Amino acid sequence: xxxxxxxxxxxxxxxxxxxxxxxxxxxxxxxxxxxxxxxxxxxxxxxxxxxxxxxxxxxxxxxxxxxxxxxxxxxxxxxxxxxxxxxxxxxxxxxxxxxxxxxxxxxxxxxxxxxxxxxxxxxxxxxxxxxxxxxxxxxxxxxxxxxxxxxxxxxxxxxxxxxxxxxxxxxxxxxxxxxxxxxxxxxxxxxxxxxxxxxxxxxxxxxxxxxxxxxxxxxxxxxxxxxxxx
Amino acid sequence: xxxxxxxxxxxxxxxxxxxxxxxxxxxxxxxxxxxxxxxxxxxxxxxxxxxxxxxxxxxxxxxxxxxxxxxxxxxxxxxxxxxxxxxxxxxxxxxxxxxxxxxxxxxxxxxxxxxxxxxxxxxxxxxxxxxxxxxxxxxxxxxxxxxxxxxxxxxxxxxxxxxxxxxxxxxxxxxxxxxxxxxxxxxxxxxxxxxxxxxxxxxxxxxxxxxxxxxxxxxxxxxxxxxxxx
DNA sequence: GCATCCTTTATGTATAGACATAATGATCTA
DNA sequence: TAGATCATTATGTCTATACATAAAGGATGC
Numbered sequence: 001x002x003x004x005x006x007x008x009x010x011x012x013x014x015x016x017x018x019x020x021x022x023x024x025x026x027x028x029x030x031x032x033x034x035x036x037x038x039x040x041x042x043x044x045x046x047x048x049x050x051x052x053x054x055x056x057x058x059x060x061x062x063x064x065x066x067x068x069x070x071x072x073x074x075x076x077x078x079x080x081x082x083x084x085x086x087x088x089x090x091x092x093x094x095x096x097x098x099x100x101x102x103x104x105x106x107x108x109x110x111x112x113x114x115x116x117x118x119x120x121x122x123x124x125x126x127x128x129x130x131x132x133x134x135x136x137x138x139x140x141x142x143x144x145x146x147x148x149x150x151x152x153x154x155x156x157x158x159x160x161x162x163x164x165x166x167x168x169x170x171x172x173x174x175x176x177x178x179x180x181x182x183x184x185x186x187x188x189x190x191x192x193x194x195x196x197x198x199x200x201x202x203x204x205x206x207x208x209x210x211x212x213x214x215x216x217x218x219x220x221x222x223x224x225x226x227x228x229x230x
Numbered sequence: 231x232x233x234x235x236x237x238x239x240x241x242x243x244x245x246x247x248x249x250x251x252x253x254x255x256x257x258x259x260x261x262x263x264x265x266x267x268x269x270x271x272x273x274x275x276x277x278x279x280x281x282x283x284x285x286x287x288x289x290x291x292x293x294x295x296x297x298x299x300x301x302x303x304x305x306x307x308x309x310x311x312x313x314x315x316x317x318x319x320x321x322x323x324x325x326x327x328x329x330x331x332x333x334x335x336x337x338x339x340x341x342x343x344x345x346x347x348x349x350x351x352x353x354x355x356x357x358x359x360x361x362x363x364x365x366x367x368x369x370x371x372x373x374x375x376x377x378x379x380x381x382x383x384x385x386x387x388x389x390x391x392x393x394x395x396x397x398x399x400x401x402x403x404x405x406x407x408x409x410x411x412x413x414x415x416x417x418x419x420x421x422x423x424x425x426x427x428x429x430x431x432x433x434x435x436x437x438x439x440x441x442x443x444x445x446x447x448x449x450x451x452x453x454x455x456x457x458x459x460x
Numbered sequence: 461g462c463a464t465c466c467t468t469t470a471t472g473t474a475t476a477g478a479c480a481t482a483a484t485g486a487t488c489t490a
Numbered sequence: 491t492a493g494a495t496c497a498t499t500a501t502g503t504c505t506a507t508a509c510a511t512a513a514a515g516g517a518t519g520c
Contacts (some may be wrong), residue, residue, distance in 0.1 A: 050504095064514095068511090077313040174307060178408060182427075296483045
């Protein structure tokens with residue numbers, strides 16, 4: 001028996017990584033082209049192509065037409081960051097999820113959102129997410145009414161804007177930034193943290209088809225951790 | 231003329247996203263299979279496959295053999311997070327990069343690293359990265375000597391461990407976690423921040439071929455931001 | 461020396477066809 | 491009825507081939 005397994009793109013991928021680790025191919029140096037490597041490894045060019053393409057997406061290789069493929073010299077590693085729904089995030093820890101709407105009004109877009117939207121009204125929301133009845137995250141949110149007209153008639157008293165938006169305006173473009181900040185007294189109170197505690201702040205702006213949808217500022221207690229496994 | 235462009239995988243991708251936004255396909259619902267969609271859009275199955283595969287990797291679709299493809303019901307969006315070298319990060323802002331080694335010793339692996347390595351010695355490093363002569367990041371690092379024997383004879387007085395490791399042990403597996411913490415007096419001093427200032431802390435553990443390589447704890451002033459664009 | 465054009469090359473993508481594989485759902489059996 | 495078995499189905503992958511396209515590098519002309 002001992003059926004010899006075909007060399008698949010995963011094998012090619014591993015072989016490439018191996019050769020980099022063993023320093024057969026070193027950072028900055030051009031490696032063989034797809035056709036030659038395919039011949040050497042005994043597979044089709046498409047197979048090598050897929051392996052190389054994925055490694056390039058991850059920042060391991062740098063590819064340029066005609067110039068060839070080389071091991072990234074100043075590697076910018078790329079890791080996938082998972083952005084789950086708050087509810088799912090909480091429930092993944094076997095905790096009971098709960099939601100409270102704190103504030104809800106409709107007003108003109110504030111000045112600091114002008115960077116994202118030109119004009120118009122917004123729904124301004126403030127809410128609290130809880131895990132096992134303990135504060136988990138404070139969410140400050142602005143929803144563009146020109147972008148999401150349906151938000152005007154929604155009260156958000158039971159469903160969090162997070163979840164409502166996912167159903168109403170799914171799969172938008174997202175820009176996320178993270179920072180560490182000192183909690184304001186209000187935030188510290190809501191999160192049941194001491195005054196001036198450090199908070200982990202996530203800011204998320206989203207668009208759909210180029211139209212601005214929403215901006216959210218999420219405050220976590222300082223112990224919040226997020227993991228990206230490469 | 232008006233040569234009709236072929237429908238490529240990007241077109242298919244866009245068309246799928248469009249149909250989701252227009253709610254032709256809604257979260258949780260099964261969409262047509264690759265063969266049918268290819269026929270409808272006038273392209274090969276492989277083309278549809280690539281589009282769907284990428285969308286699944288990004289968390290937009292959920293695919294299962296035989297069960298088919300559906301729009302993700304509880305979407306876990308995935309964004310790419312770029313992890314550049316500190317030097318590159320600083321120089322990208324047109325600032326002058328500088329590096330200072332603060333501490334350097336060889337000792338037995340501390341207890342809190344037992345989670346990553348079983349035993350053996352480590353190189354313990356503490357260093358400061360500067361942008362335009364202003365403190366930019368404090369790096370605390372432990373390098374496993376069993377994993378990286380060459381680290382024993384390196385002084386790290388000129389080259390940061392960050393850069394040295396990239397050349398010495400390229401393309402390892404990485405696990406990253408982020409958190410917001412209160413600066414210790416020492417860290418605050420090094421970063422020229424007030425006492426108990428919030429700091430953005432990145433912790434990175436890396437392996438190569440299953441062997442533990444290094445653990446790093448990076449402290450940024452609270453204003454540090456990192457962006458992930460979807 | 462310098463700009464322009466052209467050739468060559470490596471990657472980028474599309475295609476049809478084939479087979480592999482996971483998982484469903486129906487069918488059979490104790 | 492519960493459990494084992496099996497055909498079916500949709501995705502997963504590989505192949506060979508073809509053509510598109512970016513870009514390096516040489517050739518050409520001034």
